[in-house]
Amino acid sequence: MPFDLILNNLEKHIHLTREEQEIFTAYLQPKKIKRKQFLLTYGEICKYSAFVTAGCLRGYTVDKSGIEHVLNFAPADWWIADMYSLISQKTGIQNIEALEDTDVLLLSKANQEKLYIQIPKFEHFFRILTENSLVASQQRLIDSLSLTAEDRYYNFCKRYPTLIDHLPQKQIASYIGVTPEFFSRMKSEMVRKR
Amino acid sequence: MPFDLILNNLEKHIHLTREEQEIFTAYLQPKKIKRKQFLLTYGEICKYSAFVTAGCLRGYTVDKSGIEHVLNFAPADWWIADMYSLISQKTGIQNIEALEDTDVLLLSKANQEKLYIQIPKFEHFFRILTENSLVASQQRLIDSLSLTAEDRYYNFCKRYPTLIDHLPQKQIASYIGVTPEFFSRMKSEMVRKR
């Protein structure tokens, strides 16, 4: 079944009856995104939370000198959205792009809010999801303030073990917050050291 | 009434009946924290969310070279906790310290969970609170990756206008992620420029 992955994902925090599962899945909108295509771009209003069932997305911003900063990767079994825009319904600052051909299930903000009312367990689920994102985001902030690039790379490896040798180096460099040139140097340094 | 501030704070997102207000306030535990005393220290398990009614707290971590990194300030009308520890109930990494004599209302994790069940509106409230923290934390991460120290100082001023000339410079320096020495130099540079 195409909904197995997402239902299992929910099951980590809440238990749904069969009818509830059906209400939920009826709200979902499958979508395919080809490599290098965008689910969302800078200046749009984010109207969906996306759950990745196959492939991989990246969310990033572009600063005023044109440098990209990867905020998160979303491989299969992860949720992604521009939370700022989704919450405020103002124009967002994130781009969400497919790093390879990717399948997602979209849950519109409107449907998400209906779920909160119809099945309060979803309020619980998304609260926990948001809490976990908050902790991750805070930890990454601490890391960026206190760790060296090498240690941040190490943390990246722990967080996204499946992506390490699956992703162009420049994406990893952007995630840990260094230039591709420096990242390349750093990697060869790390090899030399051991 | 001592609960006015917190009830108003809730009212920004949810509306409570008089009975619900009473159930809620009965769960709160007032506490006074003297300047330089701690609400929570590194290695403890965080058991409370704290709402500040007067004074000001700061949450910070200490990295392995002994440098402090301020994660957030909590003046009156703000919530604060070590979210990582509160959620996971594992030993935390944050210190929460009073920058001046401070009054807080404590809501224990246990009571918070009772509220979620008794009055589901609280699940809604804390979901929104967490969402807003997430957005702020993400924005700060973006800032730390893409802005210069001067721009981050500018953002600090927008976020905490009441604190600017109320706080030792070294606290601000720590928040924006530079040494007190560099911050001092930067400030005099900024004055010279205009």
Place this chain on the structure above:
DNA sequence: CAATTTTCTTAACCTACATCAAGTGCCGCC
């Protein structure tokens, strides 16, 4: 599989910020 684009590497030089050190002002406290 050739052509083209994208990614990766290496090297020389540069900059924002850190570190160390020494000195000044100031506030709280016995």
Place this chain on the structure above:
DNA sequence: GGCGGCACTTGATGTAGGTTAAGAAAATTG
């Protein structure tokens, strides 16, 4: 009301990581 300590300043020097540039390797595309 003097003094001990903390916050702040200023200067000299150090360093992680950035920038620019150019070529090599790899991956996409026709």
